[in-house]
Amino acid sequence: MCVPTTTSSSSPKLAKCDEWIKTYDHDAFTADMKKLGDELEKNQGEADVRHLNKMIMWSNICGLVGMLTMGLGVGIIPVVGLSTFTFSRWTMIAHHTCHGGYDKCHPNKKRWNRFKFAVGSLWTRMCDWFDWMMPEAWNVEHNNRHHYCLSELEDPDLVENNLVELRDLPIPAFMKWLALPFITTTWKWFYYAPNTYKELKLAKWRKEGKQIPEGVTPSDAVTMRSLIFSGTPFYSLTEFFTIVMGPYLIAHFFLFPLPLLVLGEFLGTGHDMYISALKNLFLAELLTNFHGFVAVVTNHAGDDMYRFRDGCRPYSGSFYLRQVLASVDFWTGSDINDFMHGYLNYQIEHHLWPSLSMLSYKRSQPLVKALCKKHGVPYVQENVFKRLKKTVDIMTGASSMRWFPEDYERKFIEKDAIAEAAKKNSTSKKMLSDKCMEAAQE
Numbered sequence: 241m242c243v244p245t246t247t248s249s250s251s252p253k254l255a256k257c258d259e260w261i262k263t264y265d266h267d268a269f270t271a272d273m274k275k276l277g278d279e280l281e282k283n284q285g286e287a288d289v290r291h292l293n294k295m296i297m298w299s300n301i302c303g304l305v306g307m308l309t310m311g312l313g314v315g316i317i318p319v320v321g322l323s324t325f326t327f328s329r330w331t332m333i334a335h336h337t338c339h340g341g342y343d344k345c346h347p348n349k350k351r352w353n354r355f356k357f358a359v360g361s362l363w364t365r366m367c368d369w370f371d372w373m374m375p376e377a378w379n380v381e382h383n384n385r386h387h388y389c390l391s392e393l394e395d396p397d398l399v400e401n402n403l404v405e406l407r408d409l410p411i412p413a414f415m416k417w418l419a420l421p422f423i424t425t426t427w428k429w430f431y432y433a434p435n436t437y438k439e440l441k442l443a444k445w446r447k448e449g450k451q452i453p454e455g456v457t458p459s460d461a462v463t464m465r466s467l468i469f470s471g472t473p474f475y476s477l478t479e480f481f482t483i484v485m486g487p488y489l490i491a492h493f494f495l496f497p498l499p500l501l502v503l504g505e506f507l508g509t510g511h512d513m514y515i516s517a518l519k520n521l522f523l524a525e526l527l528t529n530f531h532g533f534v535a536v537v538t539n540h541a542g543d544d545m546y547r548f549r550d551g552c553r554p555y556s557g558s559f560y561l562r563q564v565l566a567s568v569d570f571w572t573g574s575d576i577n578d579f580m581h582g583y584l585n586y587q588i589e590h591h592l593w594p595s596l597s598m599l600s601y602k603r604s605q606p607l608v609k610a611l612c613k614k615h616g617v618p619y620v621q622e623n624v625f626k627r628l629k630k631t632v633d634i635m636t637g638a639s640s641m642r643w644f645p646e647d648y649e650r651k652f653i654e655k656d657a658i659a660e661a662a663k664k665n666s667t668s669k670k671m672l673s674d675k676c677m678e679a680a681q682e
Contacts (some may be wrong), residue, residue, distance in 0.1 A: 257544075258645055260616045266652050267659070269615045270557035276607060277593045280600045284345045288597040292333070292342060292352075295598065298579055299328040310520040311500040311513035322524035324580075326371065327531045331582025332598060334358060334369035338379055340595040354379075354595075362487055370492065372433040374484045377440035385439055387594050388554050391540060391547045391566035391641070393459055396439055399541040400634050400641050402431075402461045407637035416636040423635075424533040425526040429485065430464045437484050438462040441474040493521055532582075534628055539587040540566055542630035543639040544620055548649060556656035558649075563591035564612060565644065569621040572605050581624065588619065 254261060306321025336342070337357045346352035351368070358368035358375035365375055381396050389395045400407070406416055423430075442458055452458055453473045462472050467480065497517035504513040546565040552558035570585035571577065578585060578598075586601035589608050593600075612619035633639040 254645060257642065260618060261645065261648050263616055265615060266557050266561070266655055269611075269617065270560055270659070272611050272615070273560040273592060274555075276604065276611065277596075280593065280596055280604055283603075284597055284600055286345070288345050288599045289342065289347070291599040292336075292346070292597065294575070295328070295332050295579065295583075299325055299333060302328065306520070306524065310497065310517040311503070313516050314519045314523070318520040319523045319527055322521060323527040323531060326524070326528040327535075327582060328579065329369055330371055331532065331535060331584055332579070334371075334375070336583070336598050338369075338375065339383055341597040341600075343595070345597065354383075365487075366491065370488060372429040372485060372488055373436050374433070374440070377436040377484070380443050381436040381439035383594065384443075387591065388559075389551060390562055390591065391545065392549070392551055394551070396435060396459070396461065397537075397540070398547075399537060399631060400547070401459070403635045406635060409637075413636055413638060417632075420632065420635070425529045427533055427537070428529050431461065433484055434462045434464055434467050434480060437480060438472060438474050445474070493518065497521065534624055535570075535582045535584045538624060538627040538631040539568060539584060541634045541641070542568065542620075542627060543633065543641060544618075544630070546642045546644045548644050549646060550649065550653065552653055553656055553660065556653075556660065558652045558656050560592060561617065561652065562644075564588055564608075564617055564619060567591045567620075568627055569605065569619075570624040570627065571621070572602070578602065585624070 302321045303325030304321075306318045306323075306325060309315070310318040310322065312318070334357065337352055338354055340354040342352045343349075343354055350356060356364075358365050359379070369375055386395055386397045391398060393401060395401075406419060409416060438461075445452070456473055462474070466472065467477055471477070497514055500517050501511065501514040504510055507513075545568065546562070548562060548566075552562065567588045569588050570581055572585050583598045583601065584590075586598075586605055589601040589604045590596075592608065593604075596604075609619050609621070630639070634641065
């Protein structure tokens with residue numbers, strides 16, 4: 241593990257794993273990433289929309305297979321079909337649409353737009369992306385807080401910080417592992433739904449100028465456990481259930497399979513079809529949570545991932561560098577491989593330019609990898625199950641993330657400030673990075 245550097249000498253001593261920084265050209269790396277991002281945006285068009293439609297078709301086929309078989313008995317086909325539909329609808333379709341990946345290239349601006357998709361009403365949420373998380377809350381927590389505070393303490397998805405209680409428990413490692421089945425199969429409703437809603441309420445408080453109550457740490461995660469046993473000043477359990485969790489729980493697990501109750505009575509099978517559907521939906525929920533955990537949570541955790549002390553300006557040189565150093569790609573390639581990864585196997589590219597399409601990330605991956613090699617910047621790409629082991633080690637305290645050398649962190653932020661000041665003194669064409677920054681601040 242690389243420990244934090246606290247010296248402030250002109251040439252601070254670097255740990256062996258950080259020696260690449262000595263020859264790193266911050267300005268050149270920044271220029272190359274900005275140029276590539278703008279080229280990728282210009283090349284988006286009909287092909288990206290066709291690719292999105294193909295992924296939607298695959299996702300819907302999974303959902304249709306699960307729906308048509310869930311009343312025929314408990315089995316792997318309905319469970320996998322329902323699970324994969326839920327997973328893909330979130331990680332690919334909602335994820336990239338809510339980031340604005342199709343704002344400009346999709347002809348249907350009234351739906352496939354970050355400000356339209358899944359938001360505004362319960363009906364829109366049900367039609368576009370119905371899950372445990374409230375879309376408006378997820379947009380704040382993920383699209384803004386996570387992406388623009390990556391691996392800082394303010395990052396709401398920082399695994400090392402969110403699992404600090406488990407990491408610090410004075411018990412043997414094997415006992416910590418006993419908690420993992422529950423965490424990995426329930427995290428969306430137990431942690432993600434209440435914490436994303438907290439971030440939405442917190443953003444509204446800040447906008448209204450409301451003071452955070454004394455003793456409340458905004459970066460602390462809100463979970464179902466803390467909500468039930470200690471509460472949160474941001475919202476009540478009743479409000480959370482009524483607005484966020486309740487609609488999905490009732491509609492997905494009880495109303496959705498209800499026609500099978502009627503059909504079963506008509507066919508003379510009684511409640512069997514309805515009960516089978518409930519069991520398949522329950523098992524699919526466990527599986528889609530685990531699938532999501534493996535593909536989502538492992539993106540930014542491991543002893544080879546960096547942490548940072550201070551924030552940086554979005555789309556600055558420090559921003560681009562951090563997205564590479566604190567993210568990991570999984571194996572990439574065919575559409576089937578990418579579909580099963582939820583297109584989260586292009587995590588580095590997605591974090592560099594969040595408002596691009598899935599197809600753009602596939603195109604950019606070898607180019608980004610080559611640029612990182614050119615500039616000597618570590619680019620991590622591994623099998624997702626190797627990353628799962630590294631994530632579990634972080635969760636249980638068996639390993640810790642690296643701290644980026646403090647002197648260089650400050651040095652690069654200062655260089656960004658100088659570059660920004662020079663930019664303001666000259667007139668230039670508005671580029672992708674600037675447009676993304678404006679959208680992120682809205």
